[in-house]
Amino acid sequence: MKNKSFLSRILCVASVFAFCAFLSNVQAESTPWSKKKACQWCHKGEWSNGFKAVPYKATNSIEFATQYQKNKELWDKMFRWLGENDLLTMPQGTYEIDGKRCFIKVSDSQTRDASKSKVESHRHYIDLQYVAKGTERFGLVKVKDATPITEYKPDVIHYQAKKIKYVDSKPDFFFLFFPNDYHQAMVKAEKEEVVRLIVAKIEYLP
Numbered sequence: 441m442k443n444k445s446f447l448s449r450i451l452c453v454a455s456v457f458a459f460c461a462f463l464s465n466v467q468a469e470s471t472p473w474s475k476k477k478a479c480q481w482c483h484k485g486e487w488s489n490g491f492k493a494v495p496y497k498a499t500n501s502i503e504f505a506t507q508y509q510k511n512k513e514l515w516d517k518m519f520r521w522l523g524e525n526d527l528l529t530m531p532q533g534t535y536e537i538d539g540k541r542c543f544i545k546v547s548d549s550q551t552r553d554a555s556k557s558k559v560e561s562h563r564h565y566i567d568l569q570y571v572a573k574g575t576e577r578f579g580l581v582k583v584k585d586a587t588p589i590t591e592y593k594p595d596v597i598h599y600q601a602k603k604i605k606y607v608d609s610k611p612d613f614f615f616l617f618f619p620n621d622y623h624q625a626m627v628k629a630e631k632e633e634v635v636r637l638i639v640a641k642i643e644y645l646p
Contacts, residue, residue, distance in 0.1 A: 478505040489516050490523025493570060493614045496607065498580070503618045507566065510645045518542050518568070518640055527572040527638055542642045549637045551576055551628040559586060559604070559624045564595040565641040567617040569625065571609035574635030578615060579604040579624030586622050609635075619644060 473481075478501035481487075485494070487508055495504060508515045517537050521544065535544045551574075559581050569578070579601070586599035599622055608629050609615075617623050 473502045473505045475502060478502040481505050487515060487519060488523070489519040491519045492523070493612055496613045496615050498607075499616050500618055500621065504616055507618070507642075507645060511643065514538055514542050514642060518544070518642055522570070522638070522640070527570075528636060537640075540643075542640065544638065544640045547637050547639075548634050549626060550634050551626050551632050553632075554579065554604075554624065554627045557624050557627050559599040559601045559622055560596050561599070561619060561622045562595045562617070562644075563592065563597075563619050564644060566619075566644050567623070568614055568638075568640035568642065569617065570614035570638040570640075572611060572636040572638055574609075574633050575629040576609045576625070576635045576637065577627040577629045578607050578609065579627060580607060581605075581622035581624065583620055583622065 482495060482499070482501045482504060488494075495501070514537075521535070521537055527546065530546060532547050533545075535546065537543055554577075557579070559579065581599065581601045581604050585603040586601045588597055589600050590598045601622070601624075604624060606627070615623070
């Protein structure tokens with residue numbers, strides 16, 4: 441009887457510790473990220489899974505950290521794929537990472553004059569855009585500087601922008617565009633050219 445009672449107490453204590461650990465994990469996942477904490481997490485690069493490029497310096501690190509933690513397994517699959525494949529030489533095409541939840545398009549695409557590229561945003565998917573070869577100029581637009589000119593048509597809406605900041609791509613960083621990151625892609629830099637473009641689409645979780 442004493443042994444049985446002692447065993448019961450041990451099991452009870454173990455259950456309490458397990459429950460506390462569960463609550464701690466839930467709290468950690470639900471606690472909002474501060475900008476400082478998110479930036480530190482981003483710079484540590486534990487998310488990279490072998491992919492050498494880093495997020496562009498103006499990336500919304502809080503959104504990145506939040507979405508990664510909500511969907512870690514999916515993001516890990518995507519970054520692992522990007523790290524394990526030769527992005528410069530692999531055939532063009534669409535590569536499935538996890539059904540419609542995440543897929544990657546590899547293309548050799550022609551850049552063009554800014555007047556021929558529309559400002560856009562997405563709601564269902566996050567865009568990861570990485571230029572493995574060549575230079576593509578990206579237009580970055582704040583929400584307050586954009587006016588919708590089309591209805592939302594899954595998964596894109598276009599805008600007229602009164603102010604655009606342009607950034608040229610480099611092979612050591614990538615862009616992440618979340619729903620509030622309005623952007624203009626495929627703009628020529630110094631000249632029109634064919635670039636090796638990697639666009640990963642990953643589901644956005646509200």
